[in-house]
Amino acid sequence: MSIFHPKGNWYRPPTGSERLWVGLALAWCLVMSITMPWWHFQGKQNAPQTTYEVEPEAFIQRVHQFVETNQVGEMNNVPIVEPEPGGDAYLLGQMWRWYPVLKLKKDQTYRIHVSSADLQHGLSIIPINMNIHVLPGYDYVMEITPTTSGEFSLICNEFCGIGHHLMTGKIIVEE
Amino acid sequence: MSTDTVKAAAYRVCETTGLSIFLKAQFFVKINAVLAVIFLLVGGIAALLLALTRWSNVMLLNDIWYYRMVTLHGVNMLVFWIIFFEMAILYFASTTLLNTKMFSKKLAHTSLALMFVGAVVTNYIILKGQADVMLTSYPPLEAHPLFYLGIILFAVGALIVAFNFFATLYIAKKNKTYEGSMPLVTFGAATAAIIAVVALLHGAAALVPTFLWSMGWMEMMDPGAYRLLWWGLGHHSQQINVAAMVSVWYFVATMSTGAKPLNETVCRGAFILYILFINLAAAHHLLVDPGLSSEWKIWNTSYAMYLAVLASMIHGYTVPASMEVAMRRKGYNKGIFGWFAKLPWKDPGFSAVALSAIIFGFIGGITGVTLGTEQINIMAHNTLRIPGHFHATVVGGTTLAFMGLAYYLVPLIFQKDFYMKKLARIQPWLFGGGIVIMSLGMSFAGTYGVPRRTYDSDFGGAVLETGFDPVAHIFLGVLGIGGVIAFIGLLLFLVLIVAAVFFGPSLKGQKMPTWQTDKEQKMTDELISKGYEEEGKDYHVKTPGTIVLVLIFLLSFAIYYFANWAALADLWHIR
Numbered sequence: 072m073s074i075f076h077p078k079g080n081w082y083r084p085p086t087g088s089e090r091l092w093v094g095l096a097l098a099w100c101l102v103m104s105i106t107m108p109w110w111h112f113q114g115k116q117n118a119p120q121t122t123y124e125v126e127p128e129a130f131i132q133r134v135h136q137f138v139e140t141n142q143v144g145e146m147n148n149v150p151i152v153e154p155e156p157g158g159d160a161y162l163l164g165q166m167w168r169w170y171p172v173l174k175l176k177k178d179q180t181y182r183i184h185v186s187s188a189d190l191q192h193g194l195s196i197i198p199i200n201m202n203i204h205v206l207p208g209y210d211y212v213m214e215i216t217p218t219t220s221g222e223f224s225l226i227c228n229e230f231c232g233i234g235h236h237l238m239t240g241k242i243i244v245e246e
Numbered sequence: 247m248s249t250d251t252v253k254a255a256a257y258r259v260c261e262t263t264g265l266s267i268f269l270k271a272q273f274f275v276k277i278n279a280v281l282a283v284i285f286l287l288v289g290g291i292a293a294l295l296l297a298l299t300r301w302s303n304v305m306l307l308n309d310i311w312y313y314r315m316v317t318l319h320g321v322n323m324l325v326f327w328i329i330f331f332e333m334a335i336l337y338f339a340s341t342t343l344l345n346t347k348m349f350s351k352k353l354a355h356t357s358l359a360l361m362f363v364g365a366v367v368t369n370y371i372i373l374k375g376q377a378d379v380m381l382t383s384y385p386p387l388e389a390h391p392l393f394y395l396g397i398i399l400f401a402v403g404a405l406i407v408a409f410n411f412f413a414t415l416y417i418a419k420k421n422k423t424y425e426g427s428m429p430l431v432t433f434g435a436a437t438a439a440i441i442a443v444v445a446l447l448h449g450a451a452a453l454v455p456t457f458l459w460s461m462g463w464m465e466m467m468d469p470g471a472y473r474l475l476w477w478g479l480g481h482h483s484q485q486i487n488v489a490a491m492v493s494v495w496y497f498v499a500t501m502s503t504g505a506k507p508l509n510e511t512v513c514r515g516a517f518i519l520y521i522l523f524i525n526l527a528a529a530h531h532l533l534v535d536p537g538l539s540s541e542w543k544i545w546n547t548s549y550a551m552y553l554a555v556l557a558s559m560i561h562g563y564t565v566p567a568s569m570e571v572a573m574r575r576k577g578y579n580k581g582i583f584g585w586f587a588k589l590p591w592k593d594p595g596f597s598a599v600a601l602s603a604i605i606f607g608f609i610g611g612i613t614g615v616t617l618g619t620e621q622i623n624i625m626a627h628n629t630l631r632i633p634g635h636f637h638a639t640v641v642g643g644t645t646l647a648f649m650g651l652a653y654y655l656v657p658l659i660f661q662k663d664f665y666m667k668k669l670a671r672i673q674p675w676l677f678g679g680g681i682v683i684m685s686l687g688m689s690f691a692g693t694y695g696v697p698r699r700t701y702d703s704d705f706g707g708a709v710l711e712t713g714f715d716p717v718a719h720i721f722l723g724v725l726g727i728g729g730v731i732a733f734i735g736l737l738l739f740l741v742l743i744v745a746a747v748f749f750g751p752s753l754k755g756q757k758m759p760t761w762q763t764d765k766e767q768k769m770t771d772e773l774i775s776k777g778y779e780e781e782g783k784d785y786h787v788k789t790p791g792t793i794v795l796v797l798i799f800l801l802s803f804a805i806y807y808f809a810n811w812a813a814l815a816d817l818w819h820i821r
């Protein structure tokens with residue numbers, strides 16, 4: 072009984088169907104354990120690993136410089152910026168927008184640096200639903216290759232104050 | 247006065263179980279359970295408002311009150327309701343089940359006062375509008391110092407209860423108040439208490455410096471370091487909840503069906519796995535955070551192997567299997583599932599626990615392990631898939647199990663009978679059903695990327711427009727409807743409990759009224775008394791029904807898991 076004290080020596084290895092289940096469950100856990108590292112070798116989608124320390128002011132500086140040298144247009148007064156394929160791009164999360172709008176080419180790889188000017192934010196690319204966490208003081212580098220084209224939205228999915236549900240941005244991917 | 251009369255005043259003998267109930271400890275079981283239920287009401291009102299706001303065609307609250315209610319709901323539910331109730335379980339499992347008085351009444355009073363004051367202060371400052379920071383209070387977001395102080399006071403109180411619990415185990419052992427090993431339910435409670443100590447120490451490391459920062463006495467903690475430490479509290483707390491929930495499963499399985507753990511070694515071994523292998527798994531919450539390497543993330547989500555998951559899968563077998571054996575011994579031997587149909591479904595304590603195990607396993611467990619996979623988390627982090635997952639673990643699982651336990655606590659500890667027993671019988675189905683619907687609505691909306699903690703899912707008024715597929719909005723409607731049903735189930739629970747505890751017919755000197763037929767109750771009683779004599783004896787285990795159930799579970803798990811990998815392969819490439 073689960074509410075009474077077992078007396079004597081109750082040690083006993085599992086038998087019968089209990090043993091079968093423990094074995095099956097263990098095997099399944101092993102499969103799951105192997106899948107994660109395996110995907111690092113075989114899969115194309117892994118959590119970005121590159122991070123640099125950065126002061127928010129310094130990061131904001133880099134973003135402005137990036138916008139100045141690469142701006143190609145404007146959308147609702149927000150600059151549209153086109154980085155070199157294979158090159159670095161900068162994306163700033165701040166209360167409450169993702170800045171600037173990025174213009175990318177399909178099937179080209181970019182190093183997008185993401186950081187925050189103020190609070191924590193959550194970068195979410197919609198509708199493909201890819202999400203990473205953004206912290207002030209951390210320059211998080213996504214090496215990203217868009218495989219579909221069109222206009223994509225960026226939203227924020229970490230609470231960042233009363234205007235959190237106004238925090239959006241755009242990525243435009245051309246063929 | 248002879249020692250006998252002193253003793254006679256110190257405890258009473260339970261008419262139903264024959265266990266000794268120590269009156270001082272009984273007081274603390276009662277008061278903690280009552281406080282838990284009060285905070286459940288506060289959190290529940292916030293829950294209804296939230297469900298009616300995320301339902302995008304309703305959007306009941308304005309933005310300020312939505313965010314305030316997310317904070318209020320998270321704190322009252324995940325911290326105050328759950329932990330007060332767990333304190334009641336610790337007092338019960340350490341005294342009654344070990345046949346001992348508790349270690350210190352003074353400590354019990356102190357801890358109760360700290361926890362109560364902490365909870366009131368935190369609620370006050372949230373409702374005053376000076377702590378709209380969510381449960382997690384991630385810096386640089388800053389709350390009024392009283393927010394952190396309230397939670398710290400509450401946590402210190404809980405730590406003292408854990409200390410009182412361990413000291414009670416110690417004096418029981420020293421005074422030899424029981425023979426052999428401690429009962430499985432106490433063993434599970436001890437597991438929860440050990441994890442609680444580790445959790446609360448992490449909590450102190452995150453919140454004390456943050457409190458000092460909010461007072462202006464210290465620099466702000468690094469936001470990444472804070473997340474690491476805070477989730478050492480937040481994630482471990484979920485392991486406390488799991489261990490406590492599983493202990494309740496075992497308790498109610500015994501009380502309602504006469505089930506006896508098939509194999510103490512396996513059950514206890516699984517609890518030990520929780521302690522050994524879950525402690526650092528806070529990494530689940532940081533899988534797409536900057537500053538941490540993939541090796542660290544993978545190691546800490548799996549500890550090289552998912553042995554804590556294994557532990558839950560073991561309990562998921564041993565609990566129904568022990569019931570199957572009990573039912574077969576009662577003669578319900580027809581086919582593979584004859585015993586299953588004959589389980590005491592009319593007992594709300596039982597049906598709550600059965601639903602808890604099913605919801606926790608099939609929805610909460612499967613989604614949790616899958617979303618906690620390093621790469622799959624890219625498709626889930628901070629979307630509504632996350633609350634979809636944990637409302638199936640900590641609500642459909644733990645909260646429902648605790649409700650099931652309450653159907654036993656009221657007659658056994660409060661010695662009061664229920665009114666409206668027909669309604670009581672449907673309450674677990676209403677609450678569990680509502681939570682399942684809401685959880686599915688959240689999960690599916692989340693697969694479209696709909697964010698959690700966000701007032702307006704369409705970001706109306708933003709400079710750069712966006713929005714979601716209409717289907718996502720249908721699922722937000724499902725979320726709302728499920729939430730309303732769950733709220734009705736929660737309210738019904740509160741009404742039943744309050745009516746019984748404060749106005750119910752007294753059961754002093756009586757056995758607990760059965761929810762089953764007298765004949766069935768007699769068979770259950772017989773098994774319970776027989777099980778006691780049979781303790782330690784071996785008997786043959788054949789559980790064909792349970793094996794089929796767990797194989798269906800494993801199949802569902804594998805399908806969901808690999809379907810998510812397949813979906814991941816369609817995303818843009820990222821590394």
Ligand code: HEM
Pocket residue numbers: 290293294296297300316317319320323324327328380381382633637640641645684697698699700728729730732733736
């Ligand atoms: C009637 C029952 C309940 C309903 C209808 C409900 C509904 C909700 C809703 C709609 C949200 C907000 C999701 C969002 O917008 O991000 C939420 C969040 C949450 N709920 Fe519940 N809930 C219920 C019970 C519970 C219980 C019993 C617990 C814990 C034991 C719980 C724990 C939480 C937590 C921790 C959050 C996250 C808060 C945050 O993001 O900071 N809920 N719930």
Ligand SMILES: [Cu+2]
Pocket residue numbers: 164165191192193227228229230231235238
């Ligand atoms: Cu944001």
Ligand SMILES: [Cu+2]
Pocket residue numbers: 192193227228229230231232235236238
């Ligand atoms: Cu935000």
